[in-house]
Each structure stands twice: as structure tokens, then as C-alpha cells.
Amino acid sequence: MSLVAQLRPDLAAIAKQVKPGSRVLDIGCGDGGLMAAIEAEKGCDARGLELDPAQVGLCVARGLSVVQGDANSDLADYPDKAFDYAILSQTLQTATRPDLMLDELLRVGAKAFVSFPNFAHWRTRTALMLGGRMPVTRALPVTWYETQNIHHVTIEDFRDLAKAKGATIEGSWYFANERAIGPVGANWRAEFAVFELSR
Amino acid sequence: MGSSGPASIAADGKPYAMRFPVITIRDMVRGLVALLDGLGIEELHAVVGGSMGGMQALSLAANWPERAARVLVIASTARHSAQNIAFHEVGRQAIMADPAWADGDYYATGARPDNGLSVARMAAHITYLSEEGLTEKFGRRLQDRDAKSFGFDADFQVESYLRYQGSGFTQRFDANSYLYITRAMDYFDLAEEFSGEEGGGKLGDAFVGTSARFCIVSFDTDWLYPTAESRHVVHALNASGAKVSFVELSAPNGHDSFLLAHEQLDRVVKGFVE
Numbered sequence: 001m002s003l004v005a006q007l008r009p010d011l012a013a014i015a016k017q018v019k020p021g022s023r024v025l026d027i028g029c030g031d032g033g034l035m036a037a038i039e040a041e042k043g044c045d046a047r048g049l050e051l052d053p054a055q056v057g058l059c060v061a062r063g064l065s066v067v068q069g070d071a072n073s074d075l076a077d078y079p080d081k082a083f084d085y086a087i088l089s090q091t092l093q094t095a096t097r098p099d100l101m102l103d104e105l106l107r108v109g110a111k112a113f114v115s116f117p118n119f120a121h122w123r124t125r126t127a128l129m130l131g132g133r134m135p136v137t138r139a140l141p142v143t144w145y146e147t148q149n150i151h152h153v154t155i156e157d158f159r160d161l162a163k164a165k166g167a168t169i170e171g172s173w174y175f176a177n178e179r180a181i182g183p184v185g186a187n188w189r190a191e192f193a194v195f196e197l198s199r
Numbered sequence: 200m201g202s203s204g205p206a207s208i209a210a211d212g213k214p215y216a217m218r219f220p221v222i223t224i225r226d227m228v229r230g231l232v233a234l235l236d237g238l239g240i241e242e243l244h245a246v247v248g249g250s251m252g253g254m255q256a257l258s259l260a261a262n263w264p265e266r267a268a269r270v271l272v273i274a275s276t277a278r279h280s281a282q283n284i285a286f287h288e289v290g291r292q293a294i295m296a297d298p299a300w301a302d303g304d305y306y307a308t309g310a311r312p313d314n315g316l317s318v319a320r321m322a323a324h325i326t327y328l329s330e331e332g333l334t335e336k337f338g339r340r341l342q343d344r345d346a347k348s349f350g351f352d353a354d355f356q357v358e359s360y361l362r363y364q365g366s367g368f369t370q371r372f373d374a375n376s377y378l379y380i381t382r383a384m385d386y387f388d389l390a391e392e393f394s395g396e397e398g399g400g401k402l403g404d405a406f407v408g409t410s411a412r413f414c415i416v417s418f419d420t421d422w423l424y425p426t427a428e429s430r431h432v433v434h435a436l437n438a439s440g441a442k443v444s445f446v447e448l449s450a451p452n453g454h455d456s457f458l459l460a461h462e463q464l465d466r467v468v469k470g471f472v473e
Binding site for chain 2: 045047053054056057058059060061062063064065066067068069077078079082
């Protein structure tokens with residue numbers, strides 16, 4: 001089984017789209033799984049940004065180039081269009097200002113991939129409607145007071161933000177039950193979404 | 200100290216003393232490169248340096264980029280700050296204010312500027328520690344006594360410790376060498392070395408075209424070479440397109456943390472070097 005195939009579905013979708021040999025910045029790269037996969041199997045030159053020093057240590061131990069830092073402030077350190085792709089996976093909803101972070105993604109990368117949990121998934125909607133409390137679901141498993149997700153977002157919200165930022169949506173992919181699903185009714189059906197943007 | 204220094208004997212049969220030329224970090228590295236040449240080593244698998252050693256590692260990477268495949272810089276900086284220079288100047292003035300220093304010509308007098316060198320080391324030693332570390336280790340505890348003497352003995356444990364560190368240092372370090380080595384660090388500014396004719400060099404220019412991998416490590420309680428200085432280096436390496444990793448580790452012991460056992464540091468060093 002290839003490294004790409006072992007990735008979380010949203011990361012695997014991104015890895016498949018990335019052009020071989022491209023320069024990639026993975027923001028919030030965690031243990032570096034995506035970086036390792038696209039370096040080994042697509043010949044990419046990948047760099048990472050990660051907040052947690054223990055995760056950075058793991059990445060360095062794997063031979064990856066990862067800088068410890070905060071995506072809310074440290075993207076400013078990267079030159080314009082330094083990368084072919086800037087990737088932000090499952091982090092947008094934790095940003096202090098998701099709109100400004102999107103600007104930075106599109107500044108440092110010629111293209112950007114953004115993945116996020118869809119707050120408008122039917123399970124979340126019904127949990128809120130019937131339960132009257134902030135939903136705790138499979139895709140959003142943490143209570144409202146402990147979650148790092150401070151800016152919940154839906155697929156339609158994200159489309160609006162991309163439009164407001166003058167970004168072009170180059171592609172979009174949707175996931176439920178750990179599998180890819182079609183675009184029809186995605187804002188109801190998808191637990192996670194991945195967008196490819198350019199500007 | 201080192202291969203040669205102010206205490207080395209010059210052609211006239213006397214120690215160089217202050218006739219020894221002022222050297223730079225790059226000069227030190229030039230000496231190491233000459234050693235590599237002599238040993239027939241073209242490329243090092245990795246160069247690892249902490250503190251001044253980190254400056255040497257950066258200098259090697261910038262000036263002889265083909266000589267090292269991996270560059271690991273721990274608790275260091277690409278330039279000495281005003282505060283760094285200030286502390287060094289206190290140390291140098293302590294040495295030079297000692298009558299036994301005798302303008303550096305003390306080797307034949309039978310007296311050495313140990314008092315000055317000791318004070319210099321005491322001041323420097325404070326910069327290697329953290330307030331948290333000092334408080335934990337000594338607090339306001341008294342040294343071998345139950346009550347304060349209301350005099351100028353070393354009442355407090357921290358005073359006794361610093362005096363011990365200072366006098367111990369004089370046993371193994373030549374005062375003139377201390378002047379030259381601190382001066383070399385003060386003059387270190389890697390960006391300036393790579394500035395164009397109009398000046399205003401950017402640190403990134405020092406690393407353009409390098410194929411080495413870099414790893415920069417700082418400690419959160421190090422106020423001598425704080426994390427901001429490491430980030431400055433990382434920023435420059437990123438701008439020049441170099442492969443760089445950076446991690447700020449948490450440790451209570453200030454600058455000295457890089458000399459002490461630290462599990463996460465071990466893991467990072469091992470992973471990076473292997």
C-alpha cells in the first residue's frame with residue numbers, strides 16, 4: 001500500500017492533486033505524514049509549519065524540514081509565491097482570523113488546498129435542531145468549551161469567503177464515512193471538504 | 200585556548216599577548232577548514248554547534264557551503280545583539296581594570312589578572328542561567344550560616360556559587376584569550392559579511408544556493424540568544440529556499456540548557472543527524 005493511500009482521505013485527495021516535483025508548504029503538518037508521502041512518491045520539495053514542538057521533533061526525526069511556529073502569525077515570514085502549493089488541512093476553523101489566513105495562503109502559494117470539517121453536515125444540523133446544544137459528532141467530537149474549532153464553517157460559507165477574497169475554486173472534494181462522495185447536496189452530506197484555490 | 204592565542208610564543212620568543220591579531224568567527228572556521236583539508240575530508244556529514252559553536256556552524260555553511268551536508272545550530276545567533284556586546288564589555292573591562300592585567304603583558308610577571316577574569320566569568324555566568332533556574336537552585340537561601348551577617352561576605356548561596364564559578368574558571372582560561380574570544384563573538388554579524396557594496400546585507404543572502412539541510416534549535420528560557428534570534432535565522436533560510444527545520448524546546452535552565460540532558464533535544468539531534 002502506497003504512503004498516499006494510507007493518508008486520511010482529505011490528505012490523500014490533496015496528495016493526488018499535487019503535481020510531481022512541486023514545492024509545497026504544509027501548514028499544521030502534524031507528524032508530517034502528508035509531507036513524507038508526497039516527497040517519497042511525488043518527488044515534491046515539502047516544507048512544514050507546526051505549532052507543537054513534539055510533532056516538530058517527530059518530523060525532524062523523519063528527515064522532514066519543519067519549522068515550529070504559529071500559522072496565525074508566522075506565515076508572514078515566507079516570501080510571496082515561495083511555493084507551488086500551500087496546504088491548510090483541518091486548521092482553518094481554528095484560526096484567529098480565517099479570512100486573513102486564506103490571504104496568506106494565496107500569497108505564499110500559487111495555489112492553495114484547504115480542508116475543513118463541514119458544520120452544515122446533516123448530523124450536526126439535527127443534533128443542534130433536536131438537541132438544542134452545540135453538536136458533538138463523529139466529525140466534531142469535542143465539546144464547545146474544549147474544542148480548538150473557534151470558527152465553525154460550512155461548505156457554502158467557505159465558497160462565499162473564497163468569492164469575497166477574489167479566489168478561483170479550481171476543484172473541490174467531499175468526504176463522509178471516511179470515503180469520497182459526489183458534489184450533489186454536499187453541504188448536507190459531507191463531513192469534510194477539500195478546496196483547491198488560486199488567485 | 201584553541202590552537203594558538205595570546206599566550207602562544209611569538210617569533211621573538213615572548214608571548215604574543217596583545218600583539219595577537221584580533222580574530223573573527225570566520226577566522227576560527229577558516230582554521231577548521233584548513234584542518235579538514237589537512238585530513239583530506241571534503242564534506243562533513245553534519246556540523247553541530249551550540250552557542251559560539253553555532254555561530255561557527257552558520258559561518259561554515261555560509262562561507263564554505265559545500266563542506267557540510269547538515270548544519271545543526273543550537274542556542275545560537277547570526278549576530279551579537281547590543282545586550283550581548285554589553286555583557287561582554289563588562290567582562291573585558293573587569294579584566295583590564297585588574298592591575299595584574301598590565302596591558303596584557305602578565306605572562307612573565309608571576310601575577311595573573313585572576314580577579315578580573317573571575318568577575319568577568321561571574322557576569323557571563325549569570326547570562327547562561329535563567330531567573331527561574333536561579334530561584335529554584337538558590338532562592339534567597341544562605342550559605343553555611345543561619346543568619347545574615349550584614350556584611351559583604353558571600354551570605355547568599357548564589358553569591359558563593361558565582362564566586363566558585365569565577366575562580367574555577369581562572370584555573371583553565373587565559374584572561375587575554377577571554378578578551379579575544381568575546382571580541383570575536385561581538386564582531387559576528389553574518390548578514391553584514393554578505394552585504395553588497397552599498398551595505399545593508401540581508402541574512403538570506405548568506406545562504407543563497409546552499410544545498411545543506413539546516414536544523415535550528417532554541418530554548419524558551421534562553422535570554423542570551425533568545426528564540427527570536429533563531430527565528431531570524433530560520434526566516435533568512437526560508438527566504439533563501441534552504442531546507443530548514445526549527446524547534447523551540449522548553450527547559451528551565453536558560454542558555455545552559457543546551458549543555459544539559461534534554462530528551463527532546465536528543466531526539467531532534469539524533470533524527471536530524473541520522
